[in-house]
Amino acid sequence: DAGVIQSPRHEVTEMGQEVTLRCKPISGHNSLFWYRQTMMRGLELLIYFNNNVPIDDSGMPEDRFSAKMPNASFSTLKIQPSEPRDSAVYFCASSSLGGGNQPQHFGDGTRLSIL
């Protein structure tokens, strides 16, 4: 079975540019999560959706970050304008909607470098 699919795997761009990260969750999963991982701060939850509806975006660092989930099989995380401190690995994860007692399954991430 296909796992969580993220694209691109790597992105290098100059500061000020718009960056769009994409995620396809596991088919049948109702919850989708965006994380950021850095050496200094570890894994941080940015935002998550249940049934395509944003539930908690308290982890989104600034207004420059936005996330959408137009349908059950696709989500985007956008950074506009990007800054060097946004450089990190961004992970998407999905799970079945089970009251919290379901494991999240992660994609292999997008490594983002802002120059």
Added chain:
Amino acid sequence: GESVGLHLPTLSVQEGDNSIINCAYSNSASDYFIWYKQESGKGPQFIIDIRSNMDKRQGQRVTVLLNKTVKHLSLQIAATQPGDSAVYFCAEILNTDKLIFGTGTRLQVFP
């Protein structure tokens, strides 16, 4: 569980030995716990989970122990293999869908 920053705790074990990775979680009301394995260049991979009404759960070569009294979680890996080398994270969930990740531990397996 906050990251300790640049330096991860490291556990070095010899191939064939058993490994024990420990984790202290933060909230006594957390009711679901997961261990993840993360290899270089990959996302965290689900290993095993345990609910708060259990003390122990076994999988293939792995066992998770939960001590709610001291808010401690451990992952035991039997007959550790080179392919087990990775960073291991524990995570807790409290009532919602939000995972709270603990500090990772790097497991190094040497021949």
